[in-house]
Amino acid sequence: GQQLNQSPQSMFIQEGEDVSMNCTSSSIFNTWLWYKQDPGEGPVLLIALYKAGELTSNGRLTAQFGITRKDSFLNISASIPSDVGIYFCAGQINTNAGKSTFGDGTTLTVKP
Amino acid sequence: EAGVTQFPSHSVIEKGQTVTLRCDPISGHDNLYWYRRVMGKEIKFLLHFVKESKQDESGMPNNRFLAERTGGTYSTLKVQPAELEDSGVYFCASSSHRIVNSPLHFGNGTRLTVT
Numbered sequence: 001g002q003q004l005n006q007s008p009q010s011m012f013i014q015e016g017e018d019v020s021m022n023c024t025s026s027s028i029f030n031t032w033l034w035y036k037q038d039p040g041e042g043p044v045l046l047i048a049l050y051k052a053g054e055l056t057s058n059g060r061l062t063a064q065f066g067i068t069r070k071d072s073f074l075n076i077s078a079s080i081p082s083d084v085g086i087y088f089c090a091g092q093i094n095t096n097a098g099k100s101t102f103g104d105g106t107t108l109t110v111k112p
Numbered sequence: 113e114a115g116v117t118q119f120p121s122h123s124v125i126e127k128g129q130t131v132t133l134r135c136d137p138i139s140g141h142d143n144l145y146w147y148r149r150v151m152g153k154e155i156k157f158l159l160h161f162v163k164e165s166k167q168d169e170s171g172m173p174n175n176r177f178l179a180e181r182t183g184g185t186y187s188t189l190k191v192q193p194a195e196l197e198d199s200g201v202y203f204c205a206s207s208s209h210r211i212v213n214s215p216l217h218f219g220n221g222t223r224l225t226v227t
Contacts, residue, residue: 004154031213042116042203042218043155050213088155098143098207098216099168102155 006089006103013079014111021087021106022073029091032065032072033100037086046087047074079110114138116219118204124225130192133222137186137206144187145207145216146179150200158202161187162209173198194226 006023013019023032031050035043047058049065049072056063062075072091076083086107090100117136125131137144146158158177159169163184172179176195181187191198201223205216 040220042205042220044218045215048213048215090155098145098205098214099157099160100216101157102147104152104154 004089004091004101004103006106008106009104010107010109012109012111015079015081017079019076019079019083019108020073021089022071023089023091023103024071025091025101026070027091028069029093029101030069031092032063033090033092034061034063034072034074035088035090037088037105039085043088076108079108081110081112084108084110116204116206116217118202118219118222120222121220122223122225124227125194126227127196128193130190131194131224133189133191133202133204133224135187135189135204135219137204138208138217140208141206141217142184142209143207143214144181145205146187146189147203147205147218148200149203149221150197155203158189191224194224196226199224199226 004023004025034046037043047063052069053067054065060077086105088105089103092100119134142163144161147155149155157171160167161181164181178190201221203221205218207214207216
């Protein structure tokens with residue numbers, strides 16, 4: 001089946017630093033999604049991308065849908081302690097289908 | 113609006129036992145999904161219900177797993193008999209069929225440990 005390679009696996013950063021993580025795939029996706037999971041909770045959607053080349057921001061978060069449709073990145077600017085958690089990328093072949101292929105997640109630790 | 117709720121939050125069972133997980137989706141959401149995260153790996157799709165019908169069950173690992181959604185409201189996922197490799201976090205998610213690009217709303221998951 002399809003697989004997403006998400007990197008890095010974990011990050012330890014200082015508060016105020018910028019963060020970048022990405023996902024690559026050998027297959028094309030028509031939708032890219034980025035989720036955040038806080039401890040003990042389920043993933044929550046941060047950003048959804050529907051068009052190749054699309055660049056979308058949500059506060060301090062910025063994500064881009066790669067032009068080849070095989071990759072996406074997420075940037076977090078000026079990190080704060082509450083950014084701690086696991087970030088997952090996910091790709092969908094059929095938009096609005098709900099069935100997603102997820103990456104392994106990037107665990108982010110922010111030191112105050 | 114109440115979110116997706118899952119019960120129990122944790123379950124520890126012995127190999128060979130049976131466990132039933134329950135998911136209550138957001139009211140009015142026809143789409144219901146089960147996902148699983150094993151050993152810190154990716155979150156993997158198990159199956160998708162539209163109302164009470166199984167739309168896609170291509171991710172179900174084997175016939176020890178049985179999902180139901182009688183009446184098209186809550187769903188159960190039964191594992192019988194459980195094996196060690198079934199340990200992981202089982203997530204349920206729901207979405208509305210009435211909204212284009214309706215996002216998935218995940219529950220907090222059930223952490224299953226098989227010993």
